[in-house]
Each structure stands twice: as structure tokens, then as C-alpha cells.
Amino acid sequence: xxxxxxxxxxxxxxxxxxxxxxxxxxxxxxxxxxxxxxxxxxxxxxxxxxxxxxxxxxxxxxxxxxxxxxxxxxxxxxxxxxxxxxxxxxxxxxxxxxxxxxxxxxxxxxxxxxxxxxxxxxxxxxxxxxxxxxxxxxxxxxxxxxxxxxxxxxxxxxxxxxxxxxxxxxxxxxxxxxxxxxxxxxxxxxxxxxxxxxxxxxxxxxxxxxxxxxxxxxxxxxxxxxxxxxxxxxxxxxxxxxxxxxxxxxxxxxxxxxxxxxxxxxxxxxxxxxxxxxxxxxxxxxxxxxxxxxxxxxxxxxxxxxxxxxxxxxxxxxxxxxxxxxxxxxxxxxxxxxxxxxxxxx
Amino acid sequence: xxxxxxxxxxxxxxxxxxxxxxxxxxxxxxxxxxxxxxxxxxxxxxxxxxxxxxxxxxxxxxxxxxxxxxxxxxxxxxxxxxxxxxxxxxxxxxxxxxxxxxxxxxxxxxxxxxxxxxxxxxxxxxxxxxxxxxxxxxxxxxxxxxxxxxxxxxxxxxxxxxxxxxxxxxxxxxxxxxxxxxxxxxxxxxxxxxxxxxxxxxxxxxxxxxxxxxxxxxxxxxxxxxxxxxxxxxxxxxxxxxxxxxxxxxxxxxxxxxxxxxxxxxxxxxxxxxxxxxxxxxxxxxxxxxxxxxxxxxxxxxxxxxxxxxxxxxxxxxxxxxxxxxxxxxxxxxxxxxxxxxxxxxxxxxxxxxxxxxxxxxxxxxxxxxxxxxxxxxxxxxxxxxxxxxxxxxxxxxxxxxxxxx
Ligand SMILES: Cc1ncc(COP(=O)(O)O)c(C=O)c1O
Numbered sequence: 001x002x003x004x005x006x007x008x009x010x011x012x013x014x015x016x017x018x019x020x021x022x023x024x025x026x027x028x029x030x031x032x033x034x035x036x037x038x039x040x041x042x043x044x045x046x047x048x049x050x051x052x053x054x055x056x057x058x059x060x061x062x063x064x065x066x067x068x069x070x071x072x073x074x075x076x077x078x079x080x081x082x083x084x085x086x087x088x089x090x091x092x093x094x095x096x097x098x099x100x101x102x103x104x105x106x107x108x109x110x111x112x113x114x115x116x117x118x119x120x121x122x123x124x125x126x127x128x129x130x131x132x133x134x135x136x137x138x139x140x141x142x143x144x145x146x147x148x149x150x151x152x153x154x155x156x157x158x159x160x161x162x163x164x165x166x167x168x169x170x171x172x173x174x175x176x177x178x179x180x181x182x183x184x185x186x187x188x189x190x191x192x193x194x195x196x197x198x199x200x201x202x203x204x205x206x207x208x209x210x211x212x213x214x215x216x217x218x219x220x221x222x223x224x225x226x227x228x229x230x231x232x233x234x235x236x237x238x239x240x241x242x243x244x245x246x247x248x249x250x251x252x253x254x255x256x257x258x259x260x261x262x263x264x265x266x267x268x269x270x271x272x273x274x275x276x277x278x279x280x281x282x283x284x285x286x287x288x289x290x291x292x293x294x295x296x297x298x299x300x301x302x303x304x305x306x307x308x309x310x311x312x313x314x315x316x317x318x319x320x321x322x323x324x325x326x327x328x329x330x331x332x333x334x335x336x337x338x339x340x341x342x343x344x345x346x
Numbered sequence: 347x348x349x350x351x352x353x354x355x356x357x358x359x360x361x362x363x364x365x366x367x368x369x370x371x372x373x374x375x376x377x378x379x380x381x382x383x384x385x386x387x388x389x390x391x392x393x394x395x396x397x398x399x400x401x402x403x404x405x406x407x408x409x410x411x412x413x414x415x416x417x418x419x420x421x422x423x424x425x426x427x428x429x430x431x432x433x434x435x436x437x438x439x440x441x442x443x444x445x446x447x448x449x450x451x452x453x454x455x456x457x458x459x460x461x462x463x464x465x466x467x468x469x470x471x472x473x474x475x476x477x478x479x480x481x482x483x484x485x486x487x488x489x490x491x492x493x494x495x496x497x498x499x500x501x502x503x504x505x506x507x508x509x510x511x512x513x514x515x516x517x518x519x520x521x522x523x524x525x526x527x528x529x530x531x532x533x534x535x536x537x538x539x540x541x542x543x544x545x546x547x548x549x550x551x552x553x554x555x556x557x558x559x560x561x562x563x564x565x566x567x568x569x570x571x572x573x574x575x576x577x578x579x580x581x582x583x584x585x586x587x588x589x590x591x592x593x594x595x596x597x598x599x600x601x602x603x604x605x606x607x608x609x610x611x612x613x614x615x616x617x618x619x620x621x622x623x624x625x626x627x628x629x630x631x632x633x634x635x636x637x638x639x640x641x642x643x644x645x646x647x648x649x650x651x652x653x654x655x656x657x658x659x660x661x662x663x664x665x666x667x668x669x670x671x672x673x674x675x676x677x678x679x680x681x682x683x684x685x686x687x688x689x690x691x692x693x694x695x696x697x698x699x700x701x702x703x704x705x706x707x708x709x710x711x712x713x714x715x716x717x718x719x720x721x722x723x724x725x726x727x728x729x730x731x732x733x734x735x736x737x738x739x740x741x742x743x744x745x746x747x748x749x750x751x752x
Contacts, residue, residue: 022669063669066690110739111666 001025001054001062003047005170005177006119006158008054012173013157014117015058021117023055023062024104028071029188054175067103074098076188084202086224086252087325090295091186093142093339096120101150115153123159123334127151129280131334134162141292144329144339145278195234198225207257209237212250212266224252227259230267230321237261252323268318274311274328274340281306281330281337290331291315293322293342304330311340348724350678352552352653352714353501353529358595359554359715361602366556366595376588377577386590393597400604401548402537403563409580410593413560414528416573417547418448420562420584421524422495424570425545426456429492429522432569436492440465440483440521442475443697444505448547449495449526450693462492472637473505473698477515484519494523498530498546502694502710503636504654506534506644513542522568528552528560532603533611534647544568548600550592554715555599559592606715614652614713615639617722621711622655624726629733632657635700635708653713658704662736667709670735674728679710 001007001023015021025048048064055062075094082089105116121132122140127148132138146154158166170178189197202225209219219237221227226234231249241247247261272293287303291313301316313328322345330337349357358366374386391405398405411417422439429436439462441453456462465483467475475496484491494516499506509525516523522544530536532553538546545568549560564570564583576585603610619639626632634657637650659667664680671678680692691705700708711725 061669061672063665065665106742107666107739110735110742111670112735 001051002119002183003050003054003177003180004119004183005167005175005180006121008051008058008119008175008177009166009170009173010117010119010155010157011054011060012058012169012175014155015060017157019117021058021060022113023051023058023060024108025051025062025064026071026099026104027064027066027068028099029068050177050180054177057174057176065104065107067099070103071095071099071188074103080198080201080225082325083198083225084205084223085325086227086254086257088228088323089325090142090327091188092295093145093327096142097145097150101146101154105150105153109153115155117155117157119158120156121158121161121163122156124151124154124156129336130159131331131336132158133160137163139295140331140334140336141295141327141329144336145327147278148280195226199223205257207259209235209259209261212260212262218261221259224254224257224259227252228321229323235261264320267320269320269322269345270315270318272313272315272322272328272342272345274313275343276309277306277311277338277340279306279338279340281332283307286330286332286337288332289337292329292331293319293326298322302330306338310343311338348676348721349716350676350711350713350721350725352717353504353651353710353712354679355551355557356554356714357716358551358556359599359602362550362555362595362599365598366591369591369594372590374590376590377579386588389590390588390593393593396597397561397600400600401531401546401563402539402541403546404539404566406566406581407538407563409562409564409584410588411560411562411580411584412558413551414446414526414547414549415448417528417549417560417562418446418495418524418526419452420570420573421545421547421564422449422452422493423456423460423573424583425493425522425524425568426460426462427571428569430461431571433489435490437461438463438465438487438491440467440480440491440494442467442469442496442507444469444473444475444500444502444694445495445497446501446526446528449497453495465491467496469505469697471699473500473503473635473694474637475507475512477508477511480512481515481518484515484521488519491519491521494521496523496525498525498527498536498541499534499651500636500694501529502692503656503698504529504651504712505636506530506647506649506651508644509541509543510645513544517542529651532600532607533651533653535607535645536604538563545570550596550599553599553603555596556592559589559596561596603715610715611648611652614717615648617713617717617719618653618655620719621713621722621725622657624722625655625657625729628726628730629659632659632733633704635695635698651712653717655711655713656708657711658700658708659733659736660704660707661740662707662733663740664706664708666736666739667707667732670732671709671725671728674724674732676725676728678725679712680708 052062075091079089079091120139121137122143123130131140185192205223208217210217227249250262250266251260283306291302292299300319303314305312324342326342327339328342329339374382376387376390394405394408398408439453443466453464457464496512498509513523524545525543527546528549531548544565546563551557570583572583574585579585641649668680691702695705
């Protein structure tokens with residue numbers, strides 16, 4: 001229970017369904033704010049208090065679990081390392097994979113519970129994960145990485161509901177968080193300034209900005225972490241492109257630290273290959289599917305070649321701003337077939 | 347429910363409830379000059395005398411406050427400011443490593459904002475401060491120490507300090523000593539005058555009185571700068587309209603609890619020893635933290651709080667144990683919790699040299715005046731399956747950690 005409206009209503013519904021429910025709030029931050037190192041490192045005390053008040057109203061036990069160390073090792077550090085390597089990670093997906101449905105689930109199973117219930121918007125019936133009924137809120141993308149084993153111990157009671165209905169229900173149940181705004185930012189970067197967060201954690205490693213077509217060196221930069229594929233602003237180029245059109249980051253070479261830039265149409269990706277997938281669908285060639293490459297938007301029809309060690313995805317329509325490190329989730333209609341980390345695009 | 351968390355707060359004694367509710371019905375500000383005011387003043391002064399008598403202090407030495415946290419803050423900051431004002435070289439604040447946060451954080455605050463140097467004295471393996479360690483510290487910095495604060499009895503592991511010996515050492519160097527006796531009063535013989543301490547914090551809710559009332563015992567000759575300025579109540583050290591009902595209830599509780607100390611320490615020690623022996627009987631690799639149960643007396647009282655049983659259960663997370671016991675309706679504690687309720691390894695155990703894993707896997711059972719043999723039976727009956735389950739949870743978590751390569 002994060003202290004938000006969704007997990008509170010999810011808990012309420014699980015309880016109404018007759019389950020023996022215990023509320024757990026995860027303490028994910030250990031900023032040593034006082035001299036006692038980490039002794040009072042609770043990220044947002046206010047959120048934890050909101051969660052606790054919801055548990056009180058629902059009349060369920062409530063505990064705070066300290067997952068700060070696991071979160072740092074499994075989510076924050078890889079996030080930084082990925083950017084340092086010129087890739088674009090999705091920490092929410094990683095948190096579901098490694099924390100909520102791994103560290104938390106394992107502990108819960110060990111303690112005698114059967115499942116982890118979250119307030120994610122996705123439908124899960126008989127082990128089949130589908131998009132949520134509320135298209136604006138659908139979070140199946142960040143859950144596609146869960147294995148069959150993990151899904152067997154997961155419950156998403158909000159999958160069939162619209163967010164507006166969930167809020168109304170929270171108000172009806174007297175949950176103080178009914179009107180609490182949704183959280184959008186990366187939870188461990190409260191300022192919202194990812195660039196700033198990264199620059200304090202990654203050493204300067206200068207490199208060149210080059211024109212992707214001609215190979216001409218256009219300028220220098222302080223580190224590949226400052227760039228993501230599709231980025232237009234903050235390139236620090238003084239000279240305009242010869243044709244006067246805006247230039248975008250097209251690709252990042254981590255070893256040479258070369259950042260390639262070029263015109264917007266060069267951002268179009270028509271094929272991508274991935275690392276080993278989590279896969280629930282058939283093997284071999286799968287056509288007439290759709291793929292999604294980021295949490296919101298980035299959907300295209302595709303045909304996929306499925307191997308144990310990776311997917312080859314041919315897009316039926318080009319997608320822009322696809323970067324290595326992002327996940328591609330493959331859907332058959334609204335059903336999740338699998339997820340994999342993008343290794344290369346073309 | 348089996349309530350084994352008396353060190354967190356203990357039920358109010360019936361005499362305190364009766365005194366409290368009776369006094370709540372009366373009007374009167376003790377500072378008012380009319381009949382109702384005089385009546386209220388009389389209630390407060392009688393209560394003050396009762397408290398003073400019970401703990402070996404003079405009535406004027408009882409500075410009423412809201413409890414342990416306020417008493418600790420007032421003592422640390424007030425004595426520090428007064429000593430520094432008298433001699434600007436005295437800026438060292440010496441505390442023990444196992445103090446409650448009300449002392450530790452007040453000391454840290456003085457260091458961060460008031461130019462103090464916070465000195466944290468180490469403790470031995472049972473959590474006790476040696477007078478020799480204090481002497482060495484004071485000798486090394488002659489004329490530089492503003493005050494010393496060492497708790498009478500530790501809230502987590504129940505270790506009792508030799509306050510008298512520590513106060514003697516402090517006085518050799520002309521340094522005042524404060525002691526946080528929140529866990530001691532009502533559990534051990536406490537005599538303020540005989541202890542030699544210059545200031546002593548006590549609180550109502552740990553001894554059968556209400557929450558939000560307590561006192562700082564402050565020697566007549568101790569100079570203390572106030573935290574709260576206003577109407578000049580309580581020797582001008584602690585302004586604010588006095589809580590008549592709370593004070594009356596505090597006095598009833600202190601009197602009753604202190605009277606009962608000889609009998610209760612014996613009874614509680616019997617229950618506690620039985621609890622520890624049977625818990626270790628069920629979980630043979632569990633270990634008791636702190637002073638051994640058969641340790642000799644210290645200044646005529648137990649060397650460990652009679653109701654305290656603090657154990658480490660190898661291979662378990664304390665908060666798993668707590669949650670599982672809670673589900674079995676056994677209420678105990680992992681020691682220290684932060685404001686958001688996260689259990690972290692306790693600074694007390696770490697200071698005693700307990701390794702971090704054992705510190706994380708520890709539980710405090712604390713018995714008090716309402717504890718019975720049935721409570722012990724219930725805890726013993728629950729602990730086996732609870733430890734087994736908590737171990738399973740830890741092993742499982744460790745296995746995934748390996749699998750995902752962390
Ligand atoms: C040793 C010790 N000091 C101080 C306090 C704080 O006392 P109070 O709750 O009255 O502020 C406590 C209790 O939590 C304690 O155990």
C-alpha cells in the first residue's frame with residue numbers, strides 16, 4: 001500500500017472478496033538524513049501515514065517492510081548503470097519484477113500468504129494477463145515482465161474498473177486518499193529531474209556528437225547519460241543543421257561514447273531485436289500482434305519471431321523514439337504474450 | 347490478546363485511573379488566586395510531595411513536564427546552555443551509545459546548532475557504561491564538558507547502569523549528570539538523592555500513569571535554561587499551566603508502582619526467567635541479549651529490568667517475527683521503530699557489538715504489572731511455529747536474491 005488511492009481500493013476489494021488481507025507499505029528509500037546512518041530513512045512519512053490510515057479504515061493489519069537495500073541494489077543502481085551505458089531503463093517495470101513480485105512476494109509466501117495484491121490496472125484471470133478496462137490507466141506494459149510463476153501469486157483487483165470508479169469507491173469507503181493526485185514521477189527522484197539525479201551519480205565521461213549520416217563531428221558532450229534516443233533539446237550544438245531542421249538523438253554508442261544525431265525521420269524504427277524474453281505465447285513466428293515500447297503510447301502492429309534467447313520484431317508501422325534498454329511488450333489483442341528488453345533497433 | 351510490550355507503554359493502574367477521573371471533574375488553574383485555584387494548587391503540591399517522597403527527591407526538585415521526551419530535552423539543552431553560559435569552554439556533551447533518541451537526538455541537535463561536541467561513550471557487551479570509560483573521557487578534556495547523560499535502565503535490553511558511580515566520576519570533574527530513568531522508576535529502587543544525579547527524567551505512562559505527564563527531577567542547585575518561556579511555572583524552568591488531573595494521576599501511579607517495586611521485581615523476574623528459559627527451550631539457538639539473568643545485584647537492585655526479555659532468533663527478520671506473533675495475538679516489539687514504522691537494526695544492539703543479522707532478528711518481550719503466567723504460556727506456545735515460518739521467509743528471500751544475482 002503506497003499511500004495512494006489505487007492500492008487502498010485494491011486492498012478493500014481483496015478483503016471484500018473474503019481474503020485474509022494484510023497491508024504492507026514498502027520503505028524504499030534510506031536517505032541518511034540524520035547522523036544516525038539510515039536510522040530514520042523512510043522516504044515519505046506522509047505516504048506511509050496515508051497508507052496506514054487506509055488500513056485502519058479497512059480494519060486490516062498494517063506493516064512497513066524495509067526494502068530499501070533491495071530497492072537500491074535491484075532498481076536504483078541498475079537504473080543508473082543503464083543510463084551510464086547509454087540505454088533507457090524503466091525502473092517501474094524493474095520494481096515490479098524484482099521487488100513487488102520477487103522480494104515482497106517471496107517474503108509473503110514464506111510468511112504463509114498466497115498472493116501479493118497491488119493496485120495496478122491490468123486484468124489477470126487464469127494466469128492470463130490482459131490490458132486493463134481503463135485504456136488511459138492500463139499498466140499491463142510494466143507487468144508484462146512477470147513470469148507465469150509470479151502471475152500465479154498476483155492479484156490485480158482494479159483491472160476491470162475505470163479510475164473514476166475507483167476514486168468514487170474510495171470516497172464511498174471513507175478512504176482519505178480518494179482525491180490524492182496520481183503519482184507520475186520516478187519515486188526515487190522526487191525532484192523529477194532525472195538529468196540532475198544521474199549527473200550526481202555518474203562521472204563525467206565526455207564524448208562526441210556526430211552527424212549520423214556524414215559522420216562529421218558536430219560537438220562534444222559530458223556523458224552519454226545526458227541523452228536518450230528521440231531527445232531534441234539540450235544537445236548543446238551551436239551550429240544549426242545545414243538544412244536548418246531540428247536534430248534529434250538517434251543512437252548512443254556506449255563504448256566510444258559517440259552520440260549520433262540526425263533528422264526526425266531517421267528516428268523511425270521498423271525492426272527491433274531483444275534480449276531473452278519472458279514469454280507466455282507460442283514459439284516461432286507470430287503475426288498479427290501489436291507491440292508497445294513504452295509505458296504510454298508507442299504501440300504498433302507487428303510480426304514477431306520468438307526464440308528462447310530473444311525476439312525479432314518487424315513493425316507494421318514505424319515507431320519513433322525507441323531506445324535500447326526499453327521493454328517491448330507483445331500483445332495478441334489485449335492479451336500479453338510476453339516482454340523483453342530491447343537490445344538493438346533498425 | 348497477550349500484551350508483552352510494557353516497555354512501550356503499560357496499562358494505567360486502577361488507582362491512577364480513579365485519581366485521574368476524579369480530578370478531571372474539578373475546575374481550577376493552580377496559578378489562580380481564588381478558591382478553585384488554591385484547591386488546584388493544593389492538589390498539585392500534594393502530588394508533587396508524593397512523587398518527591400517516592401523517588402527520594404525534594405518537592406522543589408520535581409519539575410512537572412509532559413514526559414520522558416520533554417524531560418530529556420530540557421535536561422540536555424537546559425543544562426548545556428546554562429553550563430556554557432557560565433563557562434564558554436564547556437561545550438562537550440557526553441552521552442552513552444545506547445540512549446533513547448530523546449537524548450541522542452537532543453545531543454545531535456546541540457552539536458548541529460549550538461556549537462556542542464557530542465561525545466558518544468561506548469558500552470560493553472551487555473550495554474553498560476563503565477565509570478572508567480567516563481573518567482577517561484573527562485580526564486582527557488578537563489574543563490570542557492558541559493554535562494553527562496547516561497540512562498538508568500535501557501529500554502531495549504533492560505541493562506541497568508551504575509548511576510551512582512557514574513555521578514561520582516562526573517562530580518570529580520565538576521560536571522552535572524543527567525539520567526533518563528523513564529524505564530527505571532517503578533521497576534527498580536530509584537533514590538534521586540542517593541544516586542547523586544543532578545537531573546533525572548521520568549514519565550507517567552511507563553509506570554501505570556497517564557501518557558503526557560512526567561517530571562524532570564532537578565537538583566535545587568542545578569542551573570537549567572528553560573525550553574518553554576511563559577508564565578514562569580515550575581521554578582521558571584518549565585512554563586505552562588499545570589495539568590492538575592495528570593499530575594494527581596502521576597502521583598498516584600508513582601506511589602503505587604514504587605511501593606510495589608520489591609514485590610513486583612521478584613514476581614516479574616520469575617515470569618521473565620520462565621519465559622526466557624522456555625523460549626530457548628523451543629528455539630535452542632535463540633540467545634538472550636544484555637545482562638545474564640543470574641547476574642548479581644547492582645546497588646541493591648536488579649542489574650537488568652525484571653520484566654525485560656530481549657532475544658535474538660538467528661535466521662529470522664525481527665519484523666517477520668513481530669507480524670507473525672501479532673497474527674497469534676501476541677504483542678511485542680522489535681526494539682526501535684522509526685516514525686514510519688520501519689524496523690531497522692537497533693543502535694543499542696549494534697553498540698553492544700551484536701552483529702547486524704542478529705540485531706535484525708531480535709525481539710523484545712517486556713512484562714509489567716498486568717502480566718500473568720498465561721501470557722508466558724501463550725508466547726511460548728506461539729514462538730515455535732512463528733520462528734519456523736519466519737526462517738522460511740528469510741531463506742526464501744535469500745534464495746531469490748541469489749537467483750536474480752544480487
Ligand atoms: C528510555 C526512554 N526515554 C524516553 C522515552 C520517551 O518518553 P515519553 O514517551 O514519555 O516521551 C522512552 C519511551 O518511549 C524511553 O523508553
